[in-house]
Amino acid sequence: MNSPVRVALGVLAAACGFASAAAAAQPYDPSQPLTRAQVRADLIEWRQAGYDPLDWIDYPENAQRAGAIVAQRRAARAGYGAPAGQMQQ
Template structure:
């Protein structure tokens, strides 16, 4: 076998290996793990936005609707300059 096709095959195999390794890599979460108080505050915020974890009949819709409301509220607080963990009561 000619050395040039072997080199091309090696480069192709290396590129495929690198692409698969990069695809399986987990993104780094800069926020880190949440505390119990942060999780409770997040749940309270979702419940105030209309999410009911016991409403399994309308599950995807009510979660998506509440998620959109929470995202809008967080964006409004970020635009106003309030800290991310602070909720308006």
């Protein structure tokens, strides 16, 4: 390959890398659909907080309790909210 083609490919590769990095850095937008990986990660986080989707008897309470725990953990990761010592485990 000659050098102008290499330069053009380098610029194209750099632009693609920059675009993908900028897309990954975007904040959560509720109007955009979630990916399958994001939904699975969210479910794992809820299950670690004590939510059991098969527990129909205690349904509203266990979902609300797990939702509060997930919200506290996310707030702590973001650097604001309740101090780490006051989080529910």
